[in-house]
Amino acid sequence: xxxxxxxxxxxxxxxxxxxxxxxxxxxxxxxxxxxxxxxxxxxxxxxxxxxxxxxxxxxxxxxxxxxxxxxxxxxxxxxxxxxxxxxxxxxxxxxxxxxxxxxxx
Amino acid sequence: xxxxxxxxxxxxxxxxxxxxxxxxxxxxxxxxxxxxxxxxxxxxxxxxxxxxxxxxxxxxxxxxxxxxxxxxxxxxxxxxxxxxxxxxxxxxxxxxxxxxxxxxxxxxxxxxxxxxxxxxxxxxxxxxxxxxxxxxxxxxxxxxxxxxxxxxxxxxxxxxxxxxxxxxxxxxxxxxxxxxxxxxxxxxxxxxxxxxxxxxxxxxxxxxxxxxxxxxxxxxxxxxxxxxxxxxxxxxxxxxxxxxxxxxxxxxxxxxxxxxxxxxxxxxxxxxxxxxxxxxxxxxxxxxxxxxxxxxxxxxxxxxxxxxxxxxxxxxxxxxxxxxxxxxxxxxxxxxxxxxxxxxxxxxxxxxxxxxxxxxxxxxxxxxxxxxxxxxxxxxxxxxxxxxxxxxxxxxxxxxxxxxxxxxxxxxxxxxxxxxxxxxxxxxxxxxxxxxxxxxxxxxxxxxxxxxxxxxxxxxxx
Numbered sequence: 106x107x108x109x110x111x112x113x114x115x116x117x118x119x120x121x122x123x124x125x126x127x128x129x130x131x132x133x134x135x136x137x138x139x140x141x142x143x144x145x146x147x148x149x150x151x152x153x154x155x156x157x158x159x160x161x162x163x164x165x166x167x168x169x170x171x172x173x174x175x176x177x178x179x180x181x182x183x184x185x186x187x188x189x190x191x192x193x194x195x196x197x198x199x200x201x202x203x204x205x206x207x208x209x210x
Numbered sequence: 211x212x213x214x215x216x217x218x219x220x221x222x223x224x225x226x227x228x229x230x231x232x233x234x235x236x237x238x239x240x241x242x243x244x245x246x247x248x249x250x251x252x253x254x255x256x257x258x259x260x261x262x263x264x265x266x267x268x269x270x271x272x273x274x275x276x277x278x279x280x281x282x283x284x285x286x287x288x289x290x291x292x293x294x295x296x297x298x299x300x301x302x303x304x305x306x307x308x309x310x311x312x313x314x315x316x317x318x319x320x321x322x323x324x325x326x327x328x329x330x331x332x333x334x335x336x337x338x339x340x341x342x343x344x345x346x347x348x349x350x351x352x353x354x355x356x357x358x359x360x361x362x363x364x365x366x367x368x369x370x371x372x373x374x375x376x377x378x379x380x381x382x383x384x385x386x387x388x389x390x391x392x393x394x395x396x397x398x399x400x401x402x403x404x405x406x407x408x409x410x411x412x413x414x415x416x417x418x419x420x421x422x423x424x425x426x427x428x429x430x431x432x433x434x435x436x437x438x439x440x441x442x443x444x445x446x447x448x449x450x451x452x453x454x455x456x457x458x459x460x461x462x463x464x465x466x467x468x469x470x471x472x473x474x475x476x477x478x479x480x481x482x483x484x485x486x487x488x489x490x491x492x493x494x495x496x497x498x499x500x501x502x503x504x505x506x507x508x509x510x511x512x513x514x515x516x517x518x519x520x521x522x523x524x525x526x527x528x529x530x531x532x533x534x535x536x537x538x539x540x541x542x543x544x545x546x547x548x549x550x551x552x553x554x555x556x557x558x559x560x561x562x563x564x565x566x567x568x569x570x571x572x573x574x575x576x577x578x579x580x581x582x583x584x585x586x587x588x589x590x591x592x593x594x595x596x597x598x599x600x601x602x603x604x605x606x607x608x609x610x611x612x613x614x615x616x617x618x619x620x621x622x623x624x625x626x627x628x629x630x631x632x633x634x635x636x637x638x639x640x641x642x643x644x645x646x647x648x649x650x651x652x653x654x655x656x657x658x659x660x661x662x663x664x665x666x667x668x669x670x671x672x
Contacts, residue, residue, distance in 0.1 A: 112329050115440060115448055122449040126456030129228065132235040135553060135578055138461065138560030141234055142428055143297050144244055145457045148227050149304045149435045151251065151450040154258045155311035155442055160273060161264030162318070169314050174269040176310035181277025182284075183304040184255075188248040189285035190296060195241040197290075197567040200574060 140194050147187025153180030211260040219257045220446040226250025227450055231457070237573055254446055290568040291525050294557040295355035298424055301431050302348025308434035309341030309401060315441055320392040328388060330441055335384040337437035338397070339404045344430040346408025351423055354416060355557060363416040370478055376407050415477065418522070418599065420557040422465045422476045429458025461559050468553035470605075470616040498634065501652035503661060506628050507668030509652075510536075513590035513626075515546045517582065519619055520562050521555050523596015523631070527658035530569040533595060536666045537571070543669075548575050550582040550592075550619050552600035583620045592624035594645075596631070596658050602643045613641060627651040630661050 106114075133141050157180075159165075160173030226246050233243025258264060281300070288296045312334045319326055326334075354361045380403040383396055415423050436451025438444075466473045510516055518537065524530060537547040549571065555562045563576055577585075586592065594601055597619075604611035605618045621627055627650055634646070634653075645651055654661055 108327055111443065115443070115445070118445055119436065119448050119452055122452035123456050125228065126231075126453040127460065129231045129235075129453075130457045130460050133231070134235065134237075135551070135560060136563050136573055136576060137234055137237060137240055139293060139297070139558060139564045140240060140244070140560070141231075141457060142424065142461065142559060143293075143300070144230060144234060144247065145428060145432065145454040146297060146300045146304065147244075147251070148230070148247060148450050149431050149454040150300075150307075151223075151227075151254060151447055152304060152307045152311060152435050152438055154254055154444065154447065155438050156273075156307050157255070157258045157264060157270055158261075158442065159311055159314040160269040161259075161261075161266065163263075163265050166317075168317055170269055172310050172314045172317075174273045176307045176314070177270055177273030178277040178280075179303040179307040179310070181274045182281040183277075183300050183307060184251055184281070185278045186281030186285040186296075186300045186303075188244060188251070189282055190288065190293075190300070191244045192241065192248075193285065194290075194293070194564055194567075195237075195244055197564070197570075198237040198240065198573050199567070199570070200238075201572050 137195075137198070140191050140198075143187055143191045143194065147184060147191055150180060150184035150187050153177065153184050156180040211257065211262065213261075216257050216261055217445070219253055220444070223250040223254040223257075223446050224449045226253070227453060231453060289528075290530075290565055291528055292356070293564055294420065294424060294561060295352045297558060298348045298351040298355060298427065301424070301427055302345045302352065305341040305344030305348060305427075305431040305434050307341075308431070308438045309338045309345060309404075311438055312338040312341065312441060313397065313401065316397050317394060320394070320397075326392070331388045333437045333440035335387050335397075335400065337434050337441060338401055339380060339384055340430050340437065341434035342401050342404035343408040343411070344427050344434055346405040347412045347423070347430070348408075348427050350409050350412040351420065351427065354412070355420065361416050361420075364413045369410075369414060373407065373410050376403060376410065380404055380407060411477070418554065418557075419469075419476050421554050421559050421561070422462055422469075422473065424558045425458050425461035425465055426473070426477075427458075429455050429462060432456075432458055465554055465559060468617060470613075498646055499652045501628070501654055503654065503664040504668050506652070506654050507665050507672060509591055509626060509628065510540055510545065510593070510665070511543055511669050511672045513540075513545055515589050516540060516548075516591045516593060517577075517586065517589045517621075517624065518547065518549045519592060519594045519597050519601060519621055520549065520551070520566070521595065521597025521600060522557060522561075523598075523658050525556055525561065525565055525596070527596065527660075529595060529659040529662050530565045530571075532659050532662040532666065534566070534569040534571050536662055536669065537575075539666055539669050548577050548582065548585075550577055550579070550621075552579055552597070552619050555597060555600055579617060579619055583623075586620045586623035589624040590626060592621040592627045594621060594627065594629045595662070598631075598643055599641065601645055602641065603645055603648075604641065604643070608644075611641060621645065622648055622650070625650065628654055630654045630656075630658050632657065
């Protein structure tokens with residue numbers, strides 16, 4: 106595929122993804138806006154893929170290897186932290202309290 | 211693994227991410243959705259590691275170990291009240307990663323003449339610029355929310371002109387890079403300038419405007435990820451970035467309209483500094499009535515319907531558990547208790563919902579503004595805990611007020627109003643609140659948590 110043709114395909118994907126994103130996200134209730142933020146935070150952690158490509162290059166020079174290393178650290182922190190914190194948050198949203206003794210004073 | 215199989219598996223990741231967002235439309239499916247998203251991410255990482263051009267080495271292994279440990283520990287340990295700064299932090303590191311990937315790409319590809327097509331160099335520069343702004347801006351937002359630096363807007367003369375000039379210079383340098391000046395120092399300069407701009411543009415925004423900034427920075431990181439996708443020719447990055455960008459943009463606009471202010475006004479208005487005296491003249495007559503916890507306990511215990519209106523003050527005092535206890539105590543006495551949540555209450559979108567969910571408040575009791583406003587006339591007591599501007603009637607009836615036109619919770623339509631507040635100091639916007647002088651209002655001064663705990667005890671004794 107020529108470079109230009111590939112660019113057009115990528116732009117098409119971008120445009121469709123934006124419209125899809127707006128559709129899907131406008132259905133998220135305000136109740137869940139914080140989990141939405143932290144969930145999308147986790148999703149943009151996908152840049153870790155780019156970080157791995159940089160860090161995994163064969164025979165990188167000094168700059169590439171350190172930049173790749175730091176990018177992997179940041180990207181992984183983004184991914185793991187984002188999903189874990191969102192999971193913790195969503196666990197709390199309950200319809201009714203679980204039955205049991207209320208012991209807090 | 212060959213490129214073709216990798217692309218196919220990346221498509222699975224894309225579908226997982228879309229499902230994750232789709233499942234967020236209901237609290238009952240949201241958690242499953244998040245896990246599907248995590249599975250998608252795991253697939254993408256595994257596929258990338260299996261690519262022929264990726265050589266597993268210490269940089270990847272040690273880097274991932276450090277990042278995963280830090281992310282997991284921080285995410286497990288953080289208190290729910292500190293969630294806004296945690297979201298800002300994870301947002302920032304994502305932007306930083308995108309900027310670093312671009313730096314490495316530029317470093318490795320630019321010296322080879324003819325290898326950089328214009329669209330790729332635009333993507334590289336855009337991702338470095340936006341990612342750096344997002345990183346620095348998020349770190350400053352983190353510092354403000356964590357109270358490492360003062361949360362109020364920081365302004366100085368010439369601020370906006372200076373910021374605009376800096377942004378102009380950074381963009382000009384970026385254009386020069388795209389036009390063919392393949393100079394690495396210029397590229398580093400773009401990153402440094404963008405970092406500086408990120409700090410400077412968040413500096414004058416503070417306090418109650420934080421939900422807008424956090425959402426906007428979220429959108430920025432999404433855009434940076436999408437731009438990284440263009441530079442690497444990666445569809446999964448393009449789609450993910452677009453989804454996040456759309457989400458952040460929608461939330462930003464929502465927060466803006468919930469404050470009846472344009473995004474430009476939020477970003478450049480330095481709201482806390484304006485018009486400290488603007489609304490002051492309107493509400494000098496009338497007296498403030500202070501009540502004791504016993505008075506308020508009686509009022510609440512004999513009401514048939516109570517609406518709790520939480521604000522940032524509740525988060526600061528960590529009063530959410532005590533509030534839930536009070537509501538339980540009242541419900542045992544047959545009082546109907548609901549919660550009225552203003553869209554911009556707190557420091558990020560949905561902040562109050564998360565806090566109350568943490569305190570085990572069942573989410574059907576959390577009512578949105580449009581749903582609860584018509585119910586205030588039938589409400590016996592509106593209990594305002596640490597909220598101020600979002601219940602200020604001046605937004606409805608005082609055209610000279612800076613917050614005029616902002617949608618508010620109509621607590622003044624309730625039969626009685628109890629305002630819990632630390633002191634008579636005005637809210638974030640620096641505007642007096644005529645609600646406090648309303649003959650139907652009583653004030654309960656003190657720390658929100660201590661006051662609510664006292665209320666629980668007093669209601670129990672009745």
